[in-house]
Amino acid sequence: MKNYFPVVFIGVVLLLSTAVVAQDTMNPLTLLELSRVSPIGISEDQQNVVYSITNVDVVENTKSTKLYVLPIVGGIPKEISDFSDFIIHDPKISPDGKWKLITENVKMQKISGQDYYPFLEKSNVQIYNDLNYRHWDTWEDGNFSHVFIENTNTKERIDLMPNEPYNCPQQPFGGDEDYIWSPDGVHVLYVAKKKVGKAYATSTNTDIYSYNIKTKATSNITSENPGYDTQPAFSSTGTLAWLQMKRDGYESDKNDIIIYVDGKKTNLTEHWDGTVNSFHWSNDGKKIYFIAPVDGTVQLFEVELPKSDKKPITIKQITNGQFDVNGIVGHTKTTMVVTRQDMNHATELYTVELKDGSMKQLTHANDAIYDNMSLSKVEKRMIKTTDGKEMLTWVIYPPDFDSTKVYPTLLYCQGGPQGALSQFYSYRWNFQLMAAHGYIVVAPNRRGMPGHGVEWNEQISKDYGGQNMHDYLSAIDALAQEPYVDSRRMGCIGASYGGYSAFYLAAIHEKRFKSFIAHDGIFNWKSMYGTTEELFFVNWDLGGPYWEKGNETAQKAYTVFNPAERVQDWDTPILIIQGGKDYRVPIGQGLEAFQAAQLLGLKSRLLYFPEENHWVLDYQNSVIWHSEFFKWLKETL
Helix, strand or coil, X not given: CCCHHHHHHHHHHHHHHHCCCCCXXXXXXXXXXXXXXXXXXXXXXXXEEEEEEEEEECCCCEEEEEEEEEEXXXXXXXXXXXXXXXXXXXXXXXXXXXXXXXXXXXXXXXCEHHHHCCCCCCCCXXXXXXXXXXXXXXXXXXXXXXXXXXXXXXXXEEECCCCCCCCXXXXXXXXXXXXXXXXXXXXXXXXXXXXXXXHHHCCCCCEEEEEECCCCCEEECCXXXXXXXXXXXXXXXXXXXXXXXXXXXXXXCCCEEEEEECCEEEECCCCCCCCCCEEEECCCCCEEEEEEEECCEEEEEEEECCCCCCCXXXXXXXXXXXXEEEEEEEECCCEEEEEEEECCEEEEEEEEECCCCCEEECCCCCHHHHHCCCCCEEEEEEEECCCCCEXXXXXXXXXXXXXXXXXXXXEEECCXXXXXXXXXXXXXXXXXXXXXXXXXXXXECCCCCCCCCHHHHHCCCXXXXXXXXXXXXXXXXXXXXXXXXXXXXXXXXXXXXXXXXXXXXXXXXXXXXXEEEEECCCCCHHHHHHHCCCHHHHHHHHCCCCCCCCCHHHHHHHCCCCHHHCHHHCCCCEEEEEECCCCCCCHHHHHHHHHHHHHCCCCEEEEEECCCCCCCCCHHHHHHHHHHHHHHHXXXX
């Protein structure tokens, strides 16, 4: 009996995977079992790169990770047990080696019933007096993550934020980049949003603070900026840089690189029509390398520090191609090590020659799989929008595509809403897997996406049901004219804002689509406003709360742009997917939509994951997600 479940489980997965997918194309199980490459760093002698490979065991629902070292010039990777022999400096150790930065939760607020009534040990009530009572997928319990400096010898600890109920790293996605040492070892810089309650929920104003370990005094380096200040990093010469967004409440504002020299702050990317994802100092401190979305991809750039106020700042794009450079590991004098992926390939390490941008694959964790697999053709097309602009659209074709045949086609609606639709490789919304199931995928870079200029990116705010919906339809209409697209079998799919898009298009598509799939999508803006946690998002993008009757912008969002106000026009089968621990787009959104579809008499299905948040992260749940996804499309298309 011990082996019964694994055997049956594998059999079911293989049956679902091979029902419509040839053995030489991607299937859900293979997707999950791809090796996942993650960089750790470059050795101090700049000869080797250290990285990890994680593999998933779907049957056991577990993962395992191994460490490897590889010469930057290429060669055979060597497995190692730790990387101490390669002297990769621990950035959390002070320059003099006396102190170490650590984080630890500190109980600072009463929340639970036991906090208020210690004698009622079996109670499980939670009591809140202000907002921010939950965030992303976690209810607030009164604990806050604080940065401590710990004496490496005595283990004495000093809390940098005593008696302050603020988190560092930032919640929910901050990391080690949020707290660093200054080169002289006297200051600790950390990122925090020093607000609580309603102010926290309605603001994006994080600041960079500097704590002096000698005087124990804290100063705010970015007090004049009302928006995000993140990712502080010092150059080898001691110059501080960080990323900055100017406007409070706007989480997708233009992200710029700021440097701080001799008390003066300079915006290096102010006049560049783009937004920065992340950056990395050059070894000599004279340049900053950064990655940013551009034309449906993510590329590597460089900017030189200005030598004077009169000399213009120049920005140079180093790499160019149909791929995403999604991370910088480090560099030698002439060569950069980066992570790279595209719609047919998961992340691998590559080298980049800084002189000419030429690239060479360094790791080959998944070559054996891809070399024996028919890959999708990914085509870049420019499509005219209803307002006369050119819109980049990715079209992903099934492996061994034959233009004399006809194929069912999916319109993919990106989330965000201001997330780049680039050459990313997802383990959830995977275009390679969709194409392998025989679908053409149409993925338009509609209004609201970075990489096409700030104006294009910002247009979507307060216009959710407007131009970007026309952009979606322009893309699918253009492809529907192709003889190989079966215009009688077209579907519309998306998650988050893409899920909202599916809900909205379901009422206005005028019989274009035969099926819809919406994952964690917004269905009713009024209940969304009343239950989501980061209120700055809805305040900015909708224009304010629904009860402001004189606010015409907000009222339009809650009526004209509200799928719940248009649900009576739904006429097409719809699959609705919802995570139980999604507090960004809470459970009521999916339940309201499913209930409406059922009462309208539509073929509909609810796929509910009680323990998942805005994403499906559990491996076996992911297999079921993919299986139900393609099962629904097979039933309805």
